[in-house]
Amino acid sequence: MPSTDVLIVGGGIVGLATAYHLARDFPGRSVTIVEKESQLAQHQTGHNSGVLHSGIYYKPGSLRAVNCRAGKAAMEQFCAAENIPYNICGKVIVAVSDSELPALAKIYERGQANGVKCEMIDRERLHELEPHAAGVRAIHVPEAGIVDFPAVCRRLAQRIRETGRQIHCEAPVRSIQQNHDAIVVDTLAGEFEAKYLVTCAGLQSDRVARLSGQQIDSKIVPFRGEYFELKPEAQHLCRNLIYPVPDPNFPFLGVHFTRLIHGGIECGPNAVLAFAREGYRKIDFSLADTMETLTFPGFLRLARKYWRTGLGEMWRSVSKRAFVQALQRLAPEIREEHLVPAESGVRAQAVARDGTMVDDFLIVESERVINVCNAPSPAATASLNIGRLIVEKLTTRWK
Numbered sequence: 018m019p020s021t022d023v024l025i026v027g028g029g030i031v032g033l034a035t036a037y038h039l040a041r042d043f044p045g046r047s048v049t050i051v052e053k054e055s056q057l058a059q060h061q062t063g064h065n066s067g068v069l070h071s072g073i074y075y076k077p078g079s080l081r082a083v084n085c086r087a088g089k090a091a092m093e094q095f096c097a098a099e100n101i102p103y104n105i106c107g108k109v110i111v112a113v114s115d116s117e118l119p120a121l122a123k124i125y126e127r128g129q130a131n132g133v134k135c136e137m138i139d140r141e142r143l144h145e146l147e148p149h150a151a152g153v154r155a156i157h158v159p160e161a162g163i164v165d166f167p168a169v170c171r172r173l174a175q176r177i178r179e180t181g182r183q184i185h186c187e188a189p190v191r192s193i194q195q196n197h198d199a200i201v202v203d204t205l206a207g208e209f210e211a212k213y214l215v216t217c218a219g220l221q222s223d224r225v226a227r228l229s230g231q232q233i234d235s236k237i238v239p240f241r242g243e244y245f246e247l248k249p250e251a252q253h254l255c256r257n258l259i260y261p262v263p264d265p266n267f268p269f270l271g272v273h274f275t276r277l278i279h280g281g282i283e284c285g286p287n288a289v290l291a292f293a294r295e296g297y298r299k300i301d302f303s304l305a306d307t308m309e310t311l312t313f314p315g316f317l318r319l320a321r322k323y324w325r326t327g328l329g330e331m332w333r334s335v336s337k338r339a340f341v342q343a344l345q346r347l348a349p350e351i352r353e354e355h356l357v358p359a360e361s362g363v364r365a366q367a368v369a370r371d372g373t374m375v376d377d378f379l380i381v382e383s384e385r386v387i388n389v390c391n392a393p394s395p396a397a398t399a400s401l402n403i404g405r406l407i408v409e410k411l412t413t414r415w416k
């Protein structure tokens with residue numbers, strides 16, 4: 018049985034960033050990644066908006082705030098050093114009515130507290146930056162950007178492999194046993210023995226954490242985010258990134274316009290309950306996944322509280338006109354015929370038993386196991402710092 022110091026489950030950006038730091042900073046330690054798909058970064062990391070978030074939204078001092086700030090700086094440095102396309106193009110968060118001004122002011126305060134370079138701007142300045150955006154006032158965040166996260170993952174994997182560390186694809190974890198001095202992980206590609214285990218399994222993170230013996234109170238609820246792309250003749254309607262003022266009750270940012278690093282403008286994502294954890298199409302359905310969600314008391318409590326918002330999101334999913342109306346609040350000239358459907362993503366959102374959505378990153382630890390149980394946006398931006406943090410946690414164990 019192959020033996021390794023650290024076994025990492027999950028070849029998304031968080032697992033890869035962790036392995037990268039280990040391989041680079043601890044040449045004497047062996048590291049192995051097991052990934053269930055045939056290629057890396059096939060789930061959240063390969064299906065997101067590609068935005069380098071500034072950290073403006075998050076509660077000061079939270080893991081999201083701290084890791085986003087440090088992770089963004091590290092990601093920019095990595096991309097610059099490795100010649101990976103990224104662009105600090107700036108973004109605007111737009112209040113479209115006076116009623117949104119207090120929430121906009123709160124975001125601005127958070128930005129200040131988190132050390133984000135941002136400026137409150139009036140309608141005239143907004144129109145200089147985004148001539149087709151509506152809005153009575155906005156926050157300009159010049160340091161927000163866009164990047165190619167899959168390219169980042171390919172390079173991280175290359176750097177990990179160059180140091181002789183192994184990445185096994187098509188190796189879904191089936192069971193995990195802890196013995197006195199080792200952990201045995203059974204995968205479809207064979208068994209692995211490890212001294213330490215790190216799990217970064219995204220949409221399956223709660224299941225894999227439970228397999229590893231961790232008692233966790235939350236469950237992953239999958240929320241699909243659907244996108245459209247602007248046809249070339251409408252792409253002049255957005256220069257960079259145009260975001261609404263988000264609903265403070267939800268961890269999602271609301272449908273927005275995103276310039277893509279390789280050209281084109283994406284619109285979305287909405288946030289619809291998915292009936293399969295890896296259900297990228299509206300028709301995807303898994304009885305096991307759906308039953309697990311619908312019988313979880315945390316989900317039932319969440320649904321009871323927010324059923325109206327949920328129905329609104331579902332309506333925007335089936336009605337293109339409703340989706341366009343949401344976009345028209347930000348850019349009134351957008352028409353249904355400007356949009357073509359694009360690929361969806363599915364967010365892994367941990368929901369606690371009491372019905373609250375786990376807002377912050379959640380990392381649960383035991384003696385030899387570290388489970389990443391909630392790594393929602395901006396975890397791609399923050400990944401290099403999350404990886405560094407996990408490695409710090411490991412080093413306290415082997416000192």
Ligand SMILES: Cc1cc2nc3c(=O)[nH]c(=O)nc-3n(C[C@H](O)[C@H](O)[C@H](O)COP(=O)(O)OP(=O)(O)OC[C@H]3O[C@@H](n4cnc5c(N)ncnc54)[C@H](O)[C@@H]3O)c2cc1C
Nearest residue numbers: 027029030031053061062065066068190219242362396398
């Ligand atoms: C629609 C959408 C838009 C987003 N936009 C942004 C954005 O603009 N900027 C940003 O910073 N973040 C964004 N995010 C969030 C970001 O994509 C995620 O936070 C990040 O990708 C999480 O990375 P991860 O490695 O934890 O998870 P994932 O990328 O989901 O990787 C988990 C991996 O674990 C593997 N795995 C699962 N189970 C097993 C098993 N049993 N055995 C082996 N392997 C297993 C999976 O196959 C997968 O490859 C967005 C997310 C979504 C869905």
